[in-house]
Amino acid sequence: MILVGIGGFFGALIRFSIGKYIVSSYPWATFIINCxxxxxxxxxxxxxxxxWLWQLLGIGFLxxxxxxxxxxxxxxxxxxxHxxxxxxxxxxxxxxxxxLCAALGLLIA
Structure with a gap:
């Protein structure tokens, strides 16, 4: 559970930073983050x-x-x-x- 929290802390910080950097009337930041x-x-x-790595990166960070x-x-x-x-x-x-991005990542792996 600690690994999930640590990963989540850093994932949220990076998401927040990207959201503040990409400002637009269209939600590009969330689109880029989610893809x-x-x-x-x-x-x-x-x-x-x-x-433990899945918990840290997959569940927590991502x-x-x-x-x-x-x-x-x-x-x-x-x-x-409107x-x-x-x-x-x-x-x-x-x-x-x-x-498609998830499938591409899986295919590359």
Whole structure:
């Protein structure tokens, strides 16, 4: 459990930093974070790490680094602004590219 907490601490800090660095009316930061995190999780899973490393990096770091709750909230923000095309694009590209990035990471591993 400590390893999950340590990994989560650093994953959350990096996610926060990227979110502050990439500022846009379109939620690029979350999109990039979730796609890169999906790739990293697929890669890590494919490498079949030992249990403590999976807890530290897979569950802790990447669990805190990626963020489905922010994705959902940003979808609502786009809808409130009546940005219909951006909303649909964001939803489908996030889900499809997230899965493809995870698959690519697994394939590379």
């Amino acid at each position: 890169s995190g999906s790739f990293a999780l697929g890669l890590l899973y494919g490498l079949q790490p030992i249990e 669990g805190a680094y990626t963020t489905f709750s922010t994705f959902g909230f940003e979808v609502l923000q786009l809808l409130e602004k 940005m219909w095309l951006q909303t649909v694009t964001y939803i489908f590209s996030s889900v499809i590219l997230g899965i």
